[in-house]
Amino acid sequence: MSSIYRPWLKRVLIAASIFALTLTGPANSVSAQTMDWPNQPIKILVGFPAGGASDVMARIIADELRKELKQPVVVENKPGAAGTLAASMTARSKSDGYTLLLASPTAITLAPSTMSDKINYNPVTDLLPISMVAKYPLFLIANPKLGVKNVSELIEMAKKEPGKINFASFGIFTSGGLAVEQLKLKAKINVLHVPFNGSSAAMQGLLGGEVDLMFDTAVTALPNIEAGKLVPLAIASKKKSSLAPKMPTVSETLPDFQADSWVGLMAPAGTPAEVVSRIQSAVAKIVATDVIKQRFSKLGAETESAETSDFVQHIKDETARYEKLVHEANIKLQ
Known part of the structure; x- marks a missing residue:
């Protein structure tokens, strides 16, 4: 090659190298940040x-994640709008694994x-499921x-005396x-639904005889059952519960009946897959321990599959089920 072209070729090669770095730089930077995660406190809203x-x-x-991830994990309470305020704040947060x-x-x-x-958020597109807890x-x-x-006895009584229960x-x-509304639809019964302002007020109404029935969690239901103050009819979950293994399910009488509550970890959409995987693995390890199972049991909760794919499917199925129920029962937001 003629010597006249060598300086030009050198400049071209330098420019090409710089251009290549501009293309790969951000990706390498994100990858480096992911490998370094976590290097600062994590917050759970x-x-x-x-x-x-x-x-x-x-x-x-949070306390167990702190031990697993070797970083502080703090809880921030953002009450309001039935939990949607915290969901909205999470959806608008950086997708870096720290919120x-x-x-x-x-x-x-x-x-x-x-x-x-x-x-102001879309639960499907703005939030990323990590693990059921x-x-x-x-x-x-x-x-x-x-x-x-x-x-069976409840349904028989309700059909004999519509609107009385x-x-x-x-x-x-x-x-x-929503469990009440589902029962009304599936059993084809007419019962009066009386919403109270909070679970404590509803339980007092039931214990005092102001109302006849209620779907409630184990932490308040089981002590009153054991004390003979309330009569257990069934559990609303799809399968029997370890908290009361001898209790039948509603679905044994009304097929496909399913109602329960849950908590799970989610992150802003776009959170790196490597970060999601690390959090999921940590949660799976945590909820598999006997100590955590016992602590959850005292709260009226049971550990579930921590697999991300199972959580995604649960959200999809439950969303569809609730949409159908709200439509068929013609439930309106007051």
């Missing part, structure tokens, strides 16, 4: 006040069918004065409230 079941669950998980959401049905699987015009089975319980001992719930758009 909770859409409910401190001291509640979700808050306690989040703090258990997580302790999600629950109201903000994720219920929101699309009950408040799509009131939220636990499920809260719901128990169908009755005041002894009602005089029924199982689901009443159900408590702690809000129509809660897992317990």
Whole structure:
């Protein structure tokens, strides 16, 4: 090659090298950041006040994640709008793995069918499922004065005396409230749904005989059952619960009946797959331990499959189920 072209060729090669670096630089930077994760504190947003079941669950998980990931994990309570405020804040956060959401049905699987015009995020496209943490089975319980001992007797009584039996719930758009609506549809019965302002008020109404029945979680249902104050009829989960293994399911009488609540970890969409995988692996290890299973049991919860694919499928199925229920029952947001 002529010497006249050598300086030009050198400049071209240098320019090409710089151009190549501009193409690969950001990807390499992201990869390096991912490999270095976590190198700062992680926060878990909770859409409910401190001291509640979700808050306690989040703090258990945060403490265990701190041990696994070797970084502080802090819980930040962002109560408001039935948990959708925290979901919205998470959806708008950086997708770097340092902001997580302790999600629950109201903000994720219920929101699309009950408040799509009131939220500024899309649970499917703006949030990324990581892992189911636990499920809260719901128990169908009755005041002894009602005089029924199982689901079949309840349905028979309700059909003989339409509109006479009443159900408590702690809000129509809660897992317990929607369980009532599902029971009405599947059993083809006419019962009065009485939403209370919170679970404590609903339970007091049931114990006092103001209402006849209620779907409630184990932490309040089981002690009252054991004390003889309430009669257990069935569990609303798809399968029997380790918290009350001898109790039948509603689905044994009404096929395909399913109602429960859950909590799981989600992240902003776009969070690197490597980060999601590390969090999921840590959660799977945590919830598999006997110590955590016992702590969850005291909260009325059971550990579930921590696989991301199972969580994704659960969200998809439950969203479709709630959309169908809200439409068929003609439930309106007040």
